[in-house]
Amino acid sequence: MTMELRDLAMQVARIAQDAGEHALSNQVTPRSLTEVSTAARDYSHGLELDGRLTQFIYNRLTYVDPFNGRWDERSDEWHAGDRYWCIGGIDGVINYTRNMAEWSVTVSLFEFNEFGSAQPILGVVHAPALQLTYIAARRSGAIRMRATPLGEKREKIMPSTTRSLDGSVIGFGMSFKSDEARHALKVVGDIAGRPADMKRIGPSSLDLCKVADGTYDAYFEPHLHKWDVPALSAGAVVLWEAQGQLSNWRGDLIHWRSENNLVATNGLILDDLKPYLVESWDTGDESDGTFGDAPGGAAADSSQPAR
Structure with a gap:
């Protein structure tokens, strides 16, 4: 059995x-x-x-x-x-x-x-x-x-019930590569003054879990790579099962064989945060960053709550 x-x-x-x-x-x-x-x-x-x-x-x-x-x-x-x-x-x-x-x-x-x-x-x-x-x-x-x-x-555990960026606590991550870090810092600069605090502590697995347990109302990070998949996948299940939401910055599914611009939220604050993310994405230099190797020629795997 x-x-x-x-x-x-x-x-x-x-x-x-x-x-x-x-x-x-x-x-x-x-x-x-x-x-x-x-x-x-x-x-x-x-x-x-x-x-x-x-x-x-x-x-x-x-x-x-x-x-x-x-x-x-x-x-x-x-x-x-x-x-x-x-x-x-x-x-x-x-x-x-x-x-x-x-x-x-x-x-x-x-x-x-x-x-x-x-x-x-x-x-x-x-x-x-x-x-x-x-x-x-x-x-x-x-x-x-x-x-x-x-x-x-x-x-x-369960996420927070915060609906607005105003007075929220937001976590963010950024790459050690300067060109990738600029995308995160642009969003931080754009929303500055609205959240009560913005935390840059990491790592990504714990940032996801902090959204799942209500420590953060949301967490975002651009340019997460292949080597981040073990951390992201473990944290994603914790977030999903706590009833949080996970997507890329445009609101599409996460791909497990592609570079990801990730946003995790309590499911309520995303509408307020998303416009800042989309603006940064649209003005930045984005790429697919695909890893290839999708089994059987299938398209890159994408995430969804496994239910």
Whole structure:
């Protein structure tokens, strides 16, 4: 009998937490950190730790259910119902290397439907230094687990009910590449004065979860790349299951094999925020940024609440 997704998600969370302990130990032991190539300002390759971390997680997952393997090692052959683990390294490499607490370990599970489109149906985002874990599975809702002096506490989460940018709290992200960062900063400048506060903390997985649990009313970021897919897919399931909304800046579906300009909201504030995003998109230099490799010649996978 196939394990229920909710039970599977809890097992995955425990594995992510164990992996997180190793990563946290590495963070607080500076001599064990491998420098990213800061001279070239290229943080897309992450840390040497990432390879060990993802392999540790996958080895543990195979004892639970290996399914059809790893998302990053899938072939062009697919069948409806095929499932692949999508495992991220450290999401928030800069935060991690600068001894900040806001970084995470992420795991998601993709499933192919009869049309050859693969959607994430399970997501875990674990922030070891914050002692927070977000867990979600299709049709099972989303919860946040946090450590308290009385032990572990589990809470069902839901987005805020803020409808206007006025007085809101907005999170945003931006690339380490200057030409990509300008798109985010244009939006920040355009809406300045309306929100009560705008936060730039990251990483993207936690920003999505902060919309899911009502910390932020919305979060936006342009130019999210292929290496962001593990973090985005895990956070997306948490957001969907909490009843938040996810789209690109024009309101279209997210594509899992394309560069994305992402906006996550409580579902109420988007109408007020979207015009600023669309204006920035239309005046910017956008590209498809497709990754290719869509299985079976299918179009790039797009996101939708997996229900």
